[in-house]
Amino acid sequence: MERAPGLSVRLRLTLSYAGFLMLAGVMLLASVWVFILRNLPEYTGVPGGVLIRSTLMHDFASAAGVELFILLMVGLGGGWLLAGRMLAPLNRITNATRLATSGSLSHRIRLPGRRDEFRELADDFDGMLARLEAHVAEQRRFAANASHELRTPLAISKALLDVARTDPDCDTDEVIERLDTVNTRAIDLTEALLLLSRADQRSFVRENVDLSLLAEEAAETLLPLAEKRGITIETSGEITPVVGSRTLLLQLNMNLMQNAIVHNLPEDGTVWVNTSVRARTVVLTVENTGEKLTPQLVATLTEPFQRGTERIHTDHAGVGLGLAIVKTITQAHDGTLTLTPRPAGGMRVTVELPTTAPRW
The missing domain is CATH 1.10.287 (Helix Hairpins)
Known part of the structure; x- marks a missing residue:
């Protein structure tokens, strides 16, 4: 957005500071004029002679003009220095913003000092840069x-x-x-x-959906694959109302269950699917039997094209995007995805989504 050039913030703060200082000086001198000088008698005896009020007021006006001029200079000089000191953190934030717009996302402000408005802004900006850098790298x-x-x-x-x-x-x-x-x-x-x-991109239409029905539909669809591999699917739970894309949430269930079926024991394996409702969220849990997994391996499985090589079967390896799609769909619905290795082998995947009152 193009803008016409204007006064800098530092100059405006300087003028404001000097202006307030001048106003305070004028008010102080005016109070002296009104409450002291105007109440003096026409002639006042002083040691060594007589002081005429008009002469005193003239001298006071001359001295006041000089004092106001000095006050203006002090206000401008001091205001300029103080404004520069106050705006120094903002200049660092501005420089970091320019570096970010040029493509450098590794720069951090790291503003020292105790917490205040500028430091909160700098810390938030550093956090934003860190998230943006991680997103770009991903x-x-x-x-x-x-x-x-x-x-x-x-x-x-x-x-x-x-x-x-x-x-x-x-x-x-x-x-x-x-x-x-x-x-x-x-x-x-x-x-x-x-x-x-x-x-x-969250380019989907939101509607009222029962996550438990989608879980049952996905289980029925994948039943032939499970029977072919000797896997038993057990579903349980309660009505879990959410607002979201029925297509995407069904795909989420399909990916989780297919992943649980494929990466399971060679035979006599089990997949458990459960839906439940909490205070403000609904929870979908998919667990399976299988080989023992390390937390380090599980932590990488939601990255695109990241596969646990020891868990891949040659007849149904997939394209390496199953859990990455689940993660993206969950985030697009403002939910959280948690992957946990089971002590006995296999994995537990938990999807937690914001709930809504049912309207059907």
Whole structure:
């Protein structure tokens, strides 16, 4: 936004300080004039002669003018110094803002001293820069990983086509089948990226949703996959009303349950799904059996394309965005996501969302 040039804040503070100082001086001299000089008699005897009131008032006016001039100079000089001292923290904040707009997000103000308005502003600005720097770094990692993940199926497709083109004896049906598998993975990855972007931008319509019904729907949809892998799904809980996107919240349930099914024991595994209501939130909990996990590994699983390699099965590895999408959907609904390793093996995922009174 373009603005016309104006007086600096330091100059305005200086003029304000000098103006108030001059006003106080004028009021003080006026009180002397009114309450002292005007009440003097016309002639006043003093040691060594007689003092005429008019002469005294003339001398007082001359001295008052000099004093006011000196007071103005002191007010301007002192106001300029004091304003500069008071605005020094603001100048540091301004310089940090300019560095941030130029792309440097690693700079911090770190304003010393006790807490006041300027230091609170500086601390909040440092916190904002830290969050922004972390977000930008995460986006850069995401872009690099997404490019790598998208390039992989394209490179495989090109290699398969080159083989089919140069080898007349190759099995065409096998090449087509492998191309179909690679293409399906690329489509799944693209759709996951689009869903992640949509949730991150919060570009969705909010409506009244029962999270428990979505959990049941997701469990029914994934039941064939669970039966194929010998996994039992157990659902329980109560009505959990929230306001949000039905599509995104269903996707959240699908991703959590699919992740719990795929990363489970080879056979006779279990997935527990529970919904509950607290004072101001509703809670969705998905637990599963599986291998023992470390807290360090669990802490990385919500990052895009981060996988626990020891937990990946070759027949259903996914695209590495399942829990990242869950995290983004949860944040888009002003909720919190917590991942905790279970002592007996497997993981517990807890999604806590703001509740609302049911309207259906």
